[in-house]
Amino acid sequence: xxxxxxxxxxxxxxxxxxxxxxxxxxxxxxxxxxxxxxxxxxxxxxxxxxxxxxxxxxxxxxxxxxxxxxxxx
Amino acid sequence: xxxxxxxxxxxxxxxxxxxxxxxxxxxxxxxxxxxxxxxxxxxxxxxxxxxxxxxxxxxxxxxxxxxxxxxxxxxxxxxxxxxxxxxxxxxxxxxxxxxxxxxxxxxxxxxxxxxxxxxxxxxxxxxxxxxxxxxxxxxxxxxxxxxxxxxxxxxxxxxxxxxxxxxxxxxxxxxxxxxxxxxxxxxxxxxxxxxxxxxxxxxxxxxxxxxxxxxxxxxxxxxxxxxxxxxxxxxxxxxxxxxxxxxxxxxxxxxxxxxxxxxxxxxxxxxxxxxxxxxxxxxxxxxxxxxxxxxxxxxxxxxxxxxxxxxxxxxxxxxxxxxxxxxxxxxxxxxxxxxxxxxxxxxxxxxxxxxxx
Ligand code: SF4
Numbered sequence: 001x002x003x004x005x006x007x008x009x010x011x012x013x014x015x016x017x018x019x020x021x022x023x024x025x026x027x028x029x030x031x032x033x034x035x036x037x038x039x040x041x042x043x044x045x046x047x048x049x050x051x052x053x054x055x056x057x058x059x060x061x062x063x064x065x066x067x068x069x070x071x072x073x
Numbered sequence: 074x075x076x077x078x079x080x081x082x083x084x085x086x087x088x089x090x091x092x093x094x095x096x097x098x099x100x101x102x103x104x105x106x107x108x109x110x111x112x113x114x115x116x117x118x119x120x121x122x123x124x125x126x127x128x129x130x131x132x133x134x135x136x137x138x139x140x141x142x143x144x145x146x147x148x149x150x151x152x153x154x155x156x157x158x159x160x161x162x163x164x165x166x167x168x169x170x171x172x173x174x175x176x177x178x179x180x181x182x183x184x185x186x187x188x189x190x191x192x193x194x195x196x197x198x199x200x201x202x203x204x205x206x207x208x209x210x211x212x213x214x215x216x217x218x219x220x221x222x223x224x225x226x227x228x229x230x231x232x233x234x235x236x237x238x239x240x241x242x243x244x245x246x247x248x249x250x251x252x253x254x255x256x257x258x259x260x261x262x263x264x265x266x267x268x269x270x271x272x273x274x275x276x277x278x279x280x281x282x283x284x285x286x287x288x289x290x291x292x293x294x295x296x297x298x299x300x301x302x303x304x305x306x307x308x309x310x311x312x313x314x315x316x317x318x319x320x321x322x323x324x325x326x327x328x329x330x331x332x333x334x335x336x337x338x339x340x341x342x343x344x345x346x347x348x349x350x351x352x353x354x355x356x357x358x359x360x361x362x363x364x365x366x367x368x369x370x371x372x373x374x375x376x377x378x379x380x381x382x383x384x385x386x387x388x389x390x391x392x393x394x395x396x397x398x399x400x401x402x403x404x405x406x407x408x409x410x411x412x413x414x415x416x417x418x419x420x421x422x423x424x425x426x427x428x429x430x
Pocket of ligand 1: 393400
């Protein structure tokens with residue numbers, strides 16, 4: 001449950017957003033993120049974005065989290 | 074980090090003087106990342122990585138598990154939970170939410186507390202009880218779900234708070250006699266919420282070198298390298314190697330959500346008994362959304378499963394392979410304790426990657 005995953009923001013509607021990770025789309029709450037734009041990356045934990053990530057780092061994190069996801073399977 | 078660089082780190086580690094050094098990681102995701110990358114096997118014998126209380130499911134007290142299992146018997150209740158909790162054993166052998174569901178209880182697996190609010194909105198004749206397990210990373214979203222339910226007029230939603238605070242548990246460990254840990258690999262996602270300053274006490278008060286780090290094998294190797302460098306130069310500092318996510322002050326909006334809906338209370342952790350200020354309860358003004366109040370939940374002290382060392386493993390005093398039940402009587406298919414069930418548990422990691430230990 002504690003596995004946080006980096007998502008790319010696809011759409012935003014108030015505190016509700018849709019994020020994409022590896023072709024998977026998910027509803028995300030963005031209550032805790034200030035000034036969010038479409039295309040930004042956020043680290044998501046249990047459905048809530050907990051922090052913004054810069055794009056370069058997010059792409060590296062996505063690689064690492066793909067491996068970790070495998071580990072949690 | 075290049076392989077040459079990793080080799081450089083290993084060389085540095087091997088060249089040190091051979092005294093025994095134990096480091097503790099306090100995050101289940103780190104535990105699994107370490108096991109998966111075979112990092113323990115890469116380290117020289119005198120450097121050991123020991124798992125601490127980093128798995129929220131594992132630290133949940135047996136009596137709390139029994140309490141929600143009892144609650145699941147009610148016809149008017151739907152239990153909404155993260156998947157990790159489904160097979161956590163009750164004190165009666167074989168009892169868990171999966172078995173309860175097979176026997177007719179309503180149990181829904183959710184990814185987020187907001188999903189549980191949706192289930193409540195769609196089932197107005199039932200009360201949805203969300204099992205709010207987790208540390209500070211999970212607390213803001215769980216707290217916010219109360220506000221979301223209130224705003225949407227979903228009054229058949231409530232949270233059974235099992236939320237825990239990491240700092241008091243670490244202090245309890247650090248204050249205990251013979252605690253033999255020289256440095257900490259700090260949980261990156263807890264730190265993302267409470268900030269670097271939330272872990273300052275490790276270095277400033279307890280003089281333990283500590284590194285906030287990410288989850289790639291290179292991040293973890295880098296943090297071990299930094300910890301050893303600190304020890305060699307006689308320093309005890311909190312280093313933030315996860316700056317891409319962890320800010321000095323943490324996530325203020327998330328902390329505000331915690332403070333709005335939750336209050337700090339004493340809490341029982343598996344293996345520890347009661348720890349002062351180590352948990353979060355739901356504030357009085359939101360008691361309609363508090364399962365403990367709504368169902369007058371009273372917990373009855375329960376012993377841990379016979380032979381299970383989870384309580385000691387959580388405290389870093391034992392390791393999974395010290396348990397006589399590991400891998401023979403206790404397996405992921407038929408777990409005896411929570412550390413074998415949760416995706417973040419130390420026994421689960423040790424079992425899955427036993428060839429790499
Ligand atoms: S192997 Fe099973 S019984 Fe032993 S400590 Fe781990 S979870 Fe408990």
